[in-house]
Amino acid sequence: MAIELKDLTKRSENYSRWYNELVVKADLAEQADVRGCMVIKPYGYAIWEKMQQVLDSMFKETGVQNAYFPLLIPKSFLSKEAEHVEGFAKECAVVTHYRLKTNETHDGVVVDPEAKLEEELIIRPTSETIIWNTYKNWIKSYRDLPVLCNQWCNVMRWEMRTRLFLRTAEFLWQEGHTAHATREEAEQRAQQMLKVYAKFAEDYMAVPVVQGVKSATERFAGAIDTYTIEAMMQDGKALQSGTSHFLGQNFGKAFGVQFLNKENQLEYAWATSWGVSTRLMGALIMTHSDDNGLVLPPRLAPIQVVIIPIGKPAQMEALDQKAAEMVAKFKELGVSVKYDNDDSKRPGFKFADYELKGVPVRIVLGARDLEKGEVEIMRRDTLEKNNVSVEGIEEYAKNLLDDIQQNIYKKALDYRLAHTCECSDYEEFKQKVQDGGFFLCPWDGTEETEAQIKEETQATIRCIPFDTDQSNPGTDMVSGKPAKYKALVARAY
Numbered sequence: 001m002a003i004e005l006k007d008l009t010k011r012s013e014n015y016s017r018w019y020n021e022l023v024v025k026a027d028l029a030e031q032a033d034v035r036g037c038m039v040i041k042p043y044g045y046a047i048w049e050k051m052q053q054v055l056d057s058m059f060k061e062t063g064v065q066n067a068y069f070p071l072l073i074p075k076s077f078l079s080k081e082a083e084h085v086e087g088f089a090k091e092c093a094v095v096t097h098y099r100l101k102t103n104e105t106h107d108g109v110v111v112d113p114e115a116k117l118e119e120e121l122i123i124r125p126t127s128e129t130i131i132w133n134t135y136k137n138w139i140k141s142y143r144d145l146p147v148l149c150n151q152w153c154n155v156m157r158w159e160m161r162t163r164l165f166l167r168t169a170e171f172l173w174q175e176g177h178t179a180h181a182t183r184e185e186a187e188q189r190a191q192q193m194l195k196v197y198a199k200f201a202e203d204y205m206a207v208p209v210v211q212g213v214k215s216a217t218e219r220f221a222g223a224i225d226t227y228t229i230e231a232m233m234q235d236g237k238a239l240q241s242g243t244s245h246f247l248g249q250n251f252g253k254a255f256g257v258q259f260l261n262k263e264n265q266l267e268y269a270w271a272t273s274w275g276v277s278t279r280l281m282g283a284l285i286m287t288h289s290d291d292n293g294l295v296l297p298p299r300l301a302p303i304q305v306v307i308i309p310i311g312k313p314a315q316m317e318a319l320d321q322k323a324a325e326m327v328a329k330f331k332e333l334g335v336s337v338k339y340d341n342d343d344s345k346r347p348g349f350k351f352a353d354y355e356l357k358g359v360p361v362r363i364v365l366g367a368r369d370l371e372k373g374e375v376e377i378m379r380r381d382t383l384e385k386n387n388v389s390v391e392g393i394e395e396y397a398k399n400l401l402d403d404i405q406q407n408i409y410k411k412a413l414d415y416r417l418a419h420t421c422e423c424s425d426y427e428e429f430k431q432k433v434q435d436g437g438f439f440l441c442p443w444d445g446t447e448e449t450e451a452q453i454k455e456e457t458q459a460t461i462r463c464i465p466f467d468t469d470q471s472n473p474g475t476d477m478v479s480g481k482p483a484k485y486k487a488l489v490a491r492a493y
Contacts, residue, residue, distance in 0.1 A: 010291050015235040019286060023164045026294050026357050028281065036162045036169030043357060044281065046302035048172065051280060052152060054204050054300075055174065058196050064148045064176060069131050071153075072121040077129035080254040087221020088125045091157040093169075095121040123156045128222065128247070128273055131177045132255040139269055141260045142181045146189070150176040165282040166239075166493050173277035179269040181261065183248070186270035187225075190246040193274040194227040197242035205280065206297040206409035207231050207287045208416055209241060210438070210488055212463025217447055220273075224248040230462045230488065232416040233286040236436015238462050238492040241283050244274035282493070288381075288408050294358025295381055297408060298401040305330060305337045305397050306359045308350050311367035316341070319365050322390075326363075329394040335401070355380065360404050361397050381408050422486075426477040429489075433459050438490050440468060442483030444476035452478055453489065462488045 008025060009018045023029055028044030031037075040048065056066070072095060078085045099115035102108075124130070135147060152174045159169045176193060180186040194211060201207045209229035219226035223245040231241045251257070252268035261267045288295040298304050307326060309319040323339045330337040340350055347364075354362055364376040375393055378385045381404045388396055419437040423429045429439060443449060443461065454460050464470070464485045473483035 008291065008293070011234060018291075019282075020164065022285060022289060022293060028285075029164045031164070036159050038164050038168050038170075040172070040278070043302065047284070047296070047300055048278060048281060050300045050302065051204075052174075055196075055200055055276070056152075058200060059150050059174075059176065062148075062192060062196065064150045064178075066151060067149045068151050068153070069127050069134065071124055073124050073127070073130045075120045075122055077133055078122060080129065081222050081250055083250070084128065084222035088157070091125050091159075093123040093156050093158055095123065124153075125155055125157045126273070126275075127151070127153075127155075127175055128177065128251055128271075129255070132251040132257055132271070135179055135269070136255050136257045139179060139257055139259050142262055145179060145181040145259065145269065146185065147179040148176075149178070150174055165278050165285070171278050173275050175273060175275040178272045179252070179257065180272070181259070181267075181270070183270050186248075186272050187246050190225070190227060190244045190272040190274065193272070194229065194242070194244040197244070197274075197276060198229050201229055201231065201241055201283075202409065204297065204299045205284055205287075206405055206412060207241070207283055208409065208413040210463065210465050211467070212465040212488060214243075214463055215450060215461045215487070217450055218461065220245045222247060222250050224250070228463050230490075231283050231287060232419065232438060232490075233283070233493070234415065235286075236419050236491075238438065238490040239279070239283050239286070240462070240492065241280060242274075242276040245272060247271035247273060287412050289358065292383070293356035295408060296358035296360060298360040298405050301358065301360050302336065303338045303354075303357075303359050304335050304401055305361045305363060306354050307337065307339045307363045307365055308347055308354075309339075309341050309365045310347050315367040319367060319370070322370060323365055326394060330397070333394055333398050335394070335398055361400055363393065363397065379404055381411075424474055424477050429477060430457055433457050433489075433491060436491060438462075438488055440465075440486050441489045442474040442476050443485050443487040444479050444481040445484035446479070449476060449478045457491075459489050459491045462490050462492060464488070
């Protein structure tokens, strides 16, 4: 372990503290002076940007276009869909005035009581209401459908207990909102977008996920069905990493979005919405990172390869020249590379810093090694070092990046499989769930049983997994009634 990181809490000692410290020490984010909010620092935002770029491209391949809708939502809009307003009412931040004025002592400002809004405005907790109020102007005929929009934006859901990336009052996300002519089209779109999220999580984040449908109590406010991807963190807890919702005609009816169908009859539009947020940053950190710092999947790492020179001042010109050749070749191969020849920092400090920040591959360009035609290369996932020929080092490193991507996915999948089991004995479940893990349990489908499990164990039904045989689920472990499903149950963030 690098000496500079001796004060990073070990995962085995306190996983929660390890996570909180790592986010700050790796320069990803910090607490803001606004309660419940965070500042995402440049290195953290660079990772989020790579996520955005990949997801944005994947969305557009399915026909989705980006748009932007207002931050402020009239309060009356939220009142139009009963389940929706009930689900978000306690989390809403409300704008009541539109002006400030200087106070009587002229050393500060106060809210101008004369500037009260006729109708309060809500800072968006999500945008279904304002988007569907807009869609009623866009949709008149079946020829106007489908409408496939996405927006990248911030939202606010008032949180008192916050945690960087995992739960903050304001966070960044994307929210897709689609309108369709038929129920089948809308359901298909909702499931299609879940598959996009799952592919992104597994192929780019190297995070294996379980796909499934949420229980009625866990579904999105105003949805008929909520589909989810659930990932397991290294402490055995689940993290909901993306959701896609089939909204039926609820918002179409609430906002009067009707269209003339092919039979020339008026019909309400069918809806979906789907989103992932900066919570994915938390998933990335907690799935792969170790006691030395971040471990980033190469496909999302802002810097994939760092080159660090070691030599005397008289040797630096030759090292700089060789590094320039390597950087050019890396760029030709599409590899993001940094040559760090900053002489104000010791090589040891640089090693520790890039290790902490999870840079997948480190190349040490030593003057003595170079005379022998070699360089030292280290992979961040295993910390293995090798001396290899400088000739063809760029292709070697590129192949190493692919190997790291596959290795960290396999490691995460192996961990999840080793910590997943079937359980139909409630006493056994109550004991085992304390240590974390995923449990496939027979469930009778009732809210009462679900509530009892949550109250007594702090575990929740994460989903009904798509890849689990539901033909003979057995007997509910709590109620003793015939089970309707095999449900994935776990403690979660």
